[in-house]
Amino acid sequence: xxxxxxxxxxxxxxxxxxxxxxxxxxxSGLLTSLSQAASSQLFDxxxxxxxxxxxxxxxxxxxxxxxxxxxxxxxxxxxRIVGELLQPGGCLALQKVGIxxxxxxxxxxxxxxxxxxxxxxxxxxxxxxxSKEMRWSGQGGKERxxxxxxxxxxxxxxxxxxxxxxxxxxxxxxxxxxxxxxDAEGAIIGVKATPRQPxxxxxxxxxxxxxxxxxxxxxxxxxxxxxxxxxxxxxxxxAPITRSYFVGLVLEDASLPAxxxxxxxxxxSDLSSPPPSDPSTPALGPVLVxxxxxxxxxxxxxxxxxxxxxHSTLASFLRQHxxxxxxxxxxxxxxxxxxxxxxxxxxYRLRSMPNSYLAPYPQGRDVQGAFLAGDxxxxxxxxxxxxxxxxxxxxxxxxxxxxxGKAVASTKGDGRGVxxxxxxxxxxxxxxxxxxxxxxVASCVNILSMALYSLFxxxxxxxxxxxxxxxxxxxxxxxxxDDG
Numbered sequence: 001x002x003x004x005x006x007x008x009x010x011x012x013x014x015x016x017x018x019x020x021x022x023x024x025x026x027x028s029g030l031l032t033s034l035s036q037a038a039s040s041q042l043f044d045x046x047x048x049x050x051x052x053x054x055x056x057x058x059x060x061x062x063x064x065x066x067x068x069x070x071x072x073x074x075x076x077x078x079x080r081i082v083g084e085l086l087q088p089g090g091c092l093a094l095q096k097v098g099i100x101x102x103x104x105x106x107x108x109x110x111x112x113x114x115x116x117x118x119x120x121x122x123x124x125x126x127x128x129x130x131s132k133e134m135r136w137s138g139q140g141g142k143e144r145x146x147x148x149x150x151x152x153x154x155x156x157x158x159x160x161x162x163x164x165x166x167x168x169x170x171x172x173x174x175x176x177x178x179x180x181x182x183d184a185e186g187a188i189i190g191v192k193a194t195p196r197q198p199x200x201x202x203x204x205x206x207x208x209x210x211x212x213x214x215x216x217x218x219x220x221x222x223x224x225x226x227x228x229x230x231x232x233x234x235x236x237x238x239a240p241i242t243r244s245y246f247v248g249l250v251l252e253d254a255s256l257p258a259x260x261x262x263x264x265x266x267x268x269s270d271l272s273s274p275p276p277s278d279p280s281t282p283a284l285g286p287v288l289v290x291x292x293x294x295x296x297x298x299x300x301x302x303x304x305x306x307x308x309x310x311h312s313t314l315a316s317f318l319r320q321h322x323x324x325x326x327x328x329x330x331x332x333x334x335x336x337x338x339x340x341x342x343x344x345x346x347x348y349r350l351r352s353m354p355n356s357y358l359a360p361y362p363q364g365r366d367v368q369g370a371f372l373a374g375d376x377x378x379x380x381x382x383x384x385x386x387x388x389x390x391x392x393x394x395x396x397x398x399x400x401x402x403x404x405g406k407a408v409a410s411t412k413g414d415g416r417g418v419x420x421x422x423x424x425x426x427x428x429x430x431x432x433x434x435x436x437x438x439x440x441v442a443s444c445v446n447i448l449s450m451a452l453y454s455l456f457x458x459x460x461x462x463x464x465x466x467x468x469x470x471x472x473x474x475x476x477x478x479x480x481x482d483d484g
Contacts, residue, residue: 035173035195039212043069044404044421046191046216048177048229050075052083053374053391054222055160060097060395062167064413065404069214070164071193073176077154081248081351084153084298085111085262085290085385088127088146089441091134093392097399098409099163100135106155107293110136111148115258116456117327118266124258148385150262150290150298169404173214180229180370181213187424188369190215217421218402219370225356227376233367240356240379244285244457245308247301247318247352249341254297254333256289262385263289266456267302267325282309284321285457286383289330299334302383304457308352315341315350355381357450360442364431368424371431373398378442381453386445393441394434401430 045061047054050072058070086094086103094100113126127146130137136147164170175193183189191214221229225240256263265287285302292298301322303309309317315338326334340348360378363371371377374391399411405418419426 043067043216046219049222055164056395058164058170059167060399060408062170063408065406068170070172075174080153082382085150087148087389090389090392096396096411102159103149106151108149108151109291110260111150112260114262116264188219221372222374225375238361240358242354242356244302244304244355245352249337251297251333251337255329257327362435364428380446380449383453384449390442
């Protein structure tokens with residue numbers, strides 16, 4: 001039998017050329033040979049999805065003493081237009097489980113707060129003086145300020161996956177999870193998955209790929225906003241509500257009026273122009289701009305309505321409606337990005353995604369053996385960039401409640417001792433406790449994100465200085481140490 005940490009041993013023993021291939025080409029195909037061996041084991045915990053939460057949680061639970069199976073459909077570097085700005089509270093959560101070095105070597109940019117723009121007016125909202133020491137405290141003679149980080153999502157995820165692979169007790173398998181595995185009483189006891197086959201000259205389209213069963217005492221579903229298993233694990237009335245869409249593009253060498261700050265640009269330039277009378281007509285909401293890397297800046301344009309404009313007219317819609325509201329220094333790089341989006345080069349394509357709200361639902365009462373976490377359980381409008389902070393705070397809480405007893409950096413195990421994962425009476429109590437403990441951060445982030453979106457996206461007179469008064473509340477919240 002292959003030991004549960006076979007994947008980490010394989011990577012640790014790999015020569016430098018193999019290790020370089022992980023960072024340049026992704027993990028695809030490197031771990032396929034482990035699939036058959038992993039299917040013959042009983043793991044403590046199986047995690048579906050190696051994104052932000054799944055990878056970080058696999059590392060922390062594995063390090064705490066649990067045997068963990070991490071399943072991911074595609075281990076190559078993901079390419080998303082959100083999950084790119086981590087607030088100070090999220091950085092502190094990484095620090096609590098000892099993986100804040102995953103922010104290194106990805107060309108991440110410091111974020112020191114926000115600036116809100118309305119025409120020629122603006123207000124800066126810096127993060128408050130830090131109450132807890134961060135790993136970059138005092139570097140370069142800086143004042144002791146809280147900082148976040150912005151970065152390319154995929155680079156950060158790959159660093160988290162490498163951490164998971166390095167953890168004793170973690171096995172990573174590249175496979176598509178087809179179904180949850182149930183026992184005779186209907187409890188979840190694992191998953192059914194199809195391992196990904198690496199391409200080879202001898203393979204053909206007719207080669208069959210076998211469905212394997214992977215067993216675990218507990219299954220954590222962290223498969224994202226479009227979760228395949230949400231309907232299985234939650235009541236049918238629990239479903240995401242979509243209020244708007246983000247259209248994302250990358251600006252090259254943009255001249256930002258507030259460097260190292262997130263820019264929230266309020267989207268209505270002509271106060272005398274009434275809002276569309278037809279609610280199905282797309283309307284411009286806030287525009288979010290932040291630096292991703294040394295030469296790249298992300299722009300996310302919020303478009304309210306049941307769907308964004310057709311892709312064929314999207315560039316002209318943005319040019320007409322977004323250009324007038326932008327600070328003048330950003331307009332040249334924005335115009336260049338739109339021009340490049342029309343060339344057909346996929347690197348510059350305009351991409352859209354729904355902005356959804358999903359309230360967290362108590363788990364452990366109806367279905368035994370599995371629960372949801374991350375965006376599959378709880379979503380909010382990404383305007384304030386709080387989603388990763390919520391996810392990483394959940395990693396800390398779940399490690400405390402479900403870990404194997406060993407300390408993970410400054411995160412200690414539960415004082416009541418290690419929970420028996422197969423005892424669902426105890427497990428349901430721990431999940432109920434998690435539901436309430438996470439509210440300290442999650443509810444704050446969820447409420448603020450929806451409130452600020454409603455405020456910043458409102459039609460009518462200028463919302464300034466009203467945002468200043470409301471955003472003062474967020475500063476006080478940070479000072480209380482809620483890590484949002």
